[in-house]
Amino acid sequence: MWRLILLLLLWPALALAGGQREEPLSASVRAVMQKSVSDTAAPRLMFKSETEAYAWLTEMSHRLQTRIPDKEFRLSFLKTVHYEATRAGLDPQLVLGLIQVESGFGKYAVSSVGARGFMQVMPFWVNQIGTPEQNLFHLRINLRYGCTILRYYLDIEKGDLYRALGRYNGSLGQAEYPNMVVGAWRRYWAYRAL
Template sequence: MDGKRRWIGICVVLAALCLTRGFGAGTPAAFAGSIYKYVDENGVVHFTNVPTAPGYQKVDLPPLPTLPIPRKLSEDSFQQHIHKAASIFGVDPRLVRAIIKAESDFDPMAVSHKGAMGLMQLMPQTAKEMGVQNPFDPLENIFGGVRYLKEMLRRFNNSLLLALAAYNAGPEAVEKYGGIPPFKETNEYLRRVLRHYMRLKRQ
């Protein structure tokens, strides 16, 4: 507990130093230097990152605690992005949520064995065509995925089944077979998306 209290105390001091010297949250240089302390004749401890007297001594900072970084987030984590993209491209936001659930289970860092990336599992070439520079950025990924979904809907005369099949297997496969390709993966994908979509529509 002593080490924990010491770390908390130093964090408070660091925050105070940033505030008093005008450092903002976007300036990590505030923490780049060392921290020094000085005890005056009244026993008051002073902290600074710019020592102005020979009595200041360098403070040995404990290592930063390691915190786990969450990957998969809840279905509600990206609602704002989903609704904005769905509104711009004229797509049901519940359908977008269903696709994300089926594709990545809301893991923005997901990568498939075929190389599809992010929330809506964009293939590298698709991401490039949709103007997505960082497929692991939730906002970019969702906008790129919804834009691609809209293109598939237009290409197949707003047929939901064919558009979803094209999203999964590619539009060329749908055109080649004149309908839903006879791929086990594609048929299972359609069932997953439609199951999630129906659930969301009932809510």
């Protein structure tokens, strides 16, 4: 009984991420990924106009309000998601769907296999492409890594989103995880610009 109570108390902090598999990277891929995660440019919204940016932020903030109640943090989170996703050539709404499935928007979520933060990044990535002082619970670092890794998987899977998501989760060849991410993306985060 006490184990069930402990599990229920810890449930929000536990994530259901699978285990990304550590694979050797070629020197050129490692260099590109290292450059990507080491960039220190400040996040900024990347829209055609301020009106478009305001509309997106307002809509996404409203949708995220129950999951991240603190308005200031929620807006910072959304700006960072939008910047990092766009920078990596990803749809920001897809990234929101992935975060929903991976961590339930838990900044300090840790999976049973050790993946960390919003995007459930495995610690081996810091050794492969980062530096020891990079904290995977830091908002920007976590999103930077997660978007860089998903972009890498999309590239090696030649744009096949389902296979890339399977790699991201460590469940390549299984439909459940990619279907959950795409479902969350379409059901909760799909957005059409003005």
